[in-house]
Amino acid sequence: MDDVAAAGSGPRPTRTPGSLRLRGREFPPERTLVMAIVNRTPDSFYRPGLTWDEDAALERVHAIVAEGADLLDVGGVPAKPGPEVTVAEEIRRVVPFIERVRAAYPDLVISVDTWRHEPARAACEAGADLLNDTWSAWDPKVADVAAEFGVGLVCSHAGVALPRTRPHRAAFADVAADVLDRVLLLAERALQAGVAADRIVIDPAHDFGKNSWHSLEVTRRLDELTATGWPVLMSASRKDFVGETLGVGVDDRLAGTLATTAVGAWLGARIFRAHDVRQTREALDMVESIKGNRPLARAIRGLA
Amino acid sequence: MIVRAALCPSPPLLAPGVTGQTVLLPDLRQACAAAVGWLVGAAPDTVAVIGPAAATATWPPESVPDLAMHAPAVYAGPSALPLALAIAGFLLDAAGYSGPRILQSVAESASPGACQQLGRDLAAAAPRVALLVMGDGSARRSAAAPGYLDDRAEPFDATVEQAIREGNLAALAALDPDLARDLLATGRSAWQALAGAAPTCPQTELLYSAAPFGVAYLVATLTPAP
Numbered sequence: 202m203d204d205v206a207a208a209g210s211g212p213r214p215t216r217t218p219g220s221l222r223l224r225g226r227e228f229p230p231e232r233t234l235v236m237a238i239v240n241r242t243p244d245s246f247y248r249p250g251l252t253w254d255e256d257a258a259l260e261r262v263h264a265i266v267a268e269g270a271d272l273l274d275v276g277g278v279p280a281k282p283g284p285e286v287t288v289a290e291e292i293r294r295v296v297p298f299i300e301r302v303r304a305a306y307p308d309l310v311i312s313v314d315t316w317r318h319e320p321a322r323a324a325c326e327a328g329a330d331l332l333n334d335t336w337s338a339w340d341p342k343v344a345d346v347a348a349e350f351g352v353g354l355v356c357s358h359a360g361v362a363l364p365r366t367r368p369h370r371a372a373f374a375d376v377a378a379d380v381l382d383r384v385l386l387l388a389e390r391a392l393q394a395g396v397a398a399d400r401i402v403i404d405p406a407h408d409f410g411k412n413s414w415h416s417l418e419v420t421r422r423l424d425e426l427t428a429t430g431w432p433v434l435m436s437a438s439r440k441d442f443v444g445e446t447l448g449v450g451v452d453d454r455l456a457g458t459l460a461t462t463a464v465g466a467w468l469g470a471r472i473f474r475a476h477d478v479r480q481t482r483e484a485l486d487m488v489e490s491i492k493g494n495r496p497l498a499r500a501i502r503g504l505a
Numbered sequence: 506m507i508v509r510a511a512l513c514p515s516p517p518l519l520a521p522g523v524t525g526q527t528v529l530l531p532d533l534r535q536a537c538a539a540a541v542g543w544l545v546g547a548a549p550d551t552v553a554v555i556g557p558a559a560a561t562a563t564w565p566p567e568s569v570p571d572l573a574m575h576a577p578a579v580y581a582g583p584s585a586l587p588l589a590l591a592i593a594g595f596l597l598d599a600a601g602y603s604g605p606r607i608l609q610s611v612a613e614s615a616s617p618g619a620c621q622q623l624g625r626d627l628a629a630a631a632p633r634v635a636l637l638v639m640g641d642g643s644a645r646r647s648a649a650a651p652g653y654l655d656d657r658a659e660p661f662d663a664t665v666e667q668a669i670r671e672g673n674l675a676a677l678a679a680l681d682p683d684l685a686r687d688l689l690a691t692g693r694s695a696w697q698a699l700a701g702a703a704p705t706c707p708q709t710e711l712l713y714s715a716a717p718f719g720v721a722y723l724v725a726t727l728t729p730a731p
Contacts, residue, residue: 496522496525498525498526498527499525500518500524501518501529504518505516
């Protein structure tokens with residue numbers, strides 16, 4: 202833990218940029234990772250029900266692993282308001298599926314998108330490696346589960362929003378500062394709960410408790426997050442702020458998503474939660490080569 | 506005098522890492538490695554490298570090869586050497602040669618007479634000189650070539666190849682500098698230095714001759730008459 206130090210006023214831990222450690226694997230800071238979305242829901246906002254059927258979901262896993270996914274993010278409850286999904290139902294949707302994926306891919310890093318500790322615990326028992334707590338520690342026991350199982354934890358920002366709510370006239374004096382304060386507070390709490398520093402990820406959580414101006418501001422100032430040294434997860438794929446920025450529906454948000462991805466990667470984000478795995482991987486590869494971190498696939502122009 | 510001579514091309518793609526994740530032209534690389542390995546196997550007093558550049562100059566022998574001017578993310582720079590001498594440096598390093606080096610550039614615009622004189626001077630540098638000649642043929646060999654297709658390119662390169670094959674270096678001395686310049690055949694001045702250093706070479710072996718990206722590459726070994 203000697204690479205973590207308190208900085209500034211209050212608990213604002215910074216971290217020397219280092220490897221993220223999940224499932225015994227090390228992901229160095231200069232490498233960008235694609236976190237592929239697999240929704241075990243009938244009603245998520247993009248391509249609803251695509252992977253509602255468990256066999257279809259497993260087929261999807263085969264496909265996205267082939268496309269270069271580094272992590273899976275399995276979710277059983279949509280972020281938007283809707284019919285209640287009980288803890289038992291969430292577990293039923295997510296846990297048997299994680300068991301099947303784990304059996305098929307012993308080394309694949311599996312994240313579970315949940316805000317409640319009971320599904321988090323059941324997912325860890327089934328072989329999950331990362332708890333993607335998108336509703337900003339609504340249930341503080343999620344961090345305890347992460348510590349108990351030695352898995353990773355995503356510390357996110359949702360403003361004043363409660364789980365599965367839409368923002369209503371969300372307002373921040375300084376949204377980027379609010380995000381920074383919140384995710385660093387949660388990182389500090391995670392450390393205190395016993396989560397290892399090299400398993401903590403921070404996420405501004407675009408759209409969560411924020412309007413589109415807020416999400417763009419957070420994107421513009423993402424370097425303030427990456428400067429903390431904590432690995433930054435960016436979850437922008439096909440979200441409403443992309444749609445509102447461009448005036449397009451969910452089916453037409455790929456270009457906006459990839460542009461956002463490129464800016465995030467340039468500013469140092471490390472994990473990109475994505476519906477479109479191959480395209481995201483290509484966009485990230487392009488940015489990594491622009492940064493000078495990745496050899497070109499095949500260069501001959503002007504070199505013969 | 507020259508005990509052995511080797512001829513290699515000097516495209517940036519021969520330097521480590523420049524083509525990215527794909528290793529291009531393994532057969533060319535193998536031919537260059539074989540030629541340079543044979544060259545340094547002569548136990549020379551020194552290896553003299555001659556390659557074309559903007560100006561004729563002698564370069565510090567300890568200069569580290571670097572291609573930052575061609576691949577800035579791959580190499581840190583500064584690039585101390587002109588391309589042809591840097592590629593030669595990589596080839597000599599890869600061959601494990603750590604003995605004395607002379608690094609000589611010859612102006613691409615130098616007259617045939619001046620080139621041959623430079624070659625004779627290099628030959629006189631030590632009793633046993635191994636000469637590494639860096640030179641490329643025309644870059645106008647196909648429509649996809651850097652300089653686009655020029656119908657004169659193939660006969661020009663064929664003349665060079667035949668001269669090497671037959672060990673008749675007088676034919677190299679006779680190459681027309683203006684035509685070579687038109688055809689983007691940057692090897693002309695270095696080949697004419699070779700013609701001055703070792704006018705007749707009874708034993709020659711052509712290890713590679715092709716223009717895979719529209720630029721003519723030639724790899725050969727030559728043993729001069731004693």
